[in-house]
Amino acid sequence: MFHHLVHLDIVIFSLINSHHALFFDRFFMLVTWLGDGWVVIPVVGAVLIIFTPRSIRARTLLIAAIAGTLTGVCNTQIKRIIARPRPLVYFAASSATGDSGQVHVLGERLRQNSFPSGHTATAFAAATIVFLLLKRKFFLVFIPAFIVAYSRVYVGAHFPLDIAGGALLGCGIPALVIVFFRQGVFRTPSAIRERAHD
Numbered sequence: 001m002f003h004h005l006v007h008l009d010i011v012i013f014s015l016i017n018s019h020h021a022l023f024f025d026r027f028f029m030l031v032t033w034l035g036d037g038w039v040v041i042p043v044v045g046a047v048l049i050i051f052t053p054r055s056i057r058a059r060t061l062l063i064a065a066i067a068g069t070l071t072g073v074c075n076t077q078i079k080r081i082i083a084r085p086r087p088l089v090y091f092a093a094s095s096a097t098g099d100s101g102q103v104h105v106l107g108e109r110l111r112q113n114s115f116p117s118g119h120t121a122t123a124f125a126a127a128t129i130v131f132l133l134l135k136r137k138f139f140l141v142f143i144p145a146f147i148v149a150y151s152r153v154y155v156g157a158h159f160p161l162d163i164a165g166g167a168l169l170g171c172g173i174p175a176l177v178i179v180f181f182r183q184g185v186f187r188t189p190s191a192i193r194e195r196a197h198d
Contacts, residue, residue: 009161013087016153016160017104024154029106032151034144035119037072040126044068051134063181064129067174071125072118075169079113086114087156105156116165117158123148124170132178145170 033039044064052060085093087103089111123145130138149163158166 005161009159010090012160013153014102016150017087017156018102020104020154025106028151028154031144031147032107032119032155032157035117035123035148035152037068037122040122041068044126044130047130047138048133051137060133063178064133067129067177068122068125070177071121071170071173074173075116075118075121075166078116078165078169079118082115083113084115084159084162085112086110087159090159103156104154107155107157110157114158115162116169117149117152117162118166119152120145120149120158120163120166121170124167125174126170128171128174129178132175 045061048060048064049057088105088109091103124142127141127145130141145167149167152158152163152166153160
């Protein structure tokens with residue numbers, strides 16, 4: 001079962017990665033940076049500040065910061081534990097000549113720690129945070145997250161299973177953090193003060 005899953009993973013990667021053109025090279029090289037923390041953090045912060053009422057703004061930003069940080073930490077630790085080779089290394093190893101030329105690589109030629117995709121986890125964490133904290137008004141934020149995920153395969157940085165793992169991580173951890181806060185498992189200082197006055 002696992003063997004078939006990995007085989008399908010490689011087939012889908014090859015299907016996506018082998019179909020490229022100059023326009024899409026430029027487009028996906030730009031889009032893939034939307035999964036970088038230095039891009040996502042200020043954008044999500046600005047959106048939450050603009051659309052969150054002042055009375056709950058600090059609490060909302062704190063929840064978002066915790067959710068995003070936990071996602072990043074978990075993603076990094078899983079990468080180190082699994083240590084899956086990147087497509088560049090996999091195809092070089094599986095080639096009789098050691099040639100990885102069949103992989104269309106754009107940007108940095110990454111070699112290790114492929115699973116899960118950090119860019120995808122970051123993009124989906126940002127989308128989930130905005131979607132849940134702003135009361136589902138922003139469901140379209142998942143569209144750029146999906147495009148970022150696709151871009152990671154297109155640029156040759158990840159296999160499809162890597163982006164699937166990143167997406168699950170990016171959705172799951174922020175959702176759990178937000179649920180815990182809403183259920184009172186975690187309490188912000190303001191929530192503690194409000195409860196003390198009840």
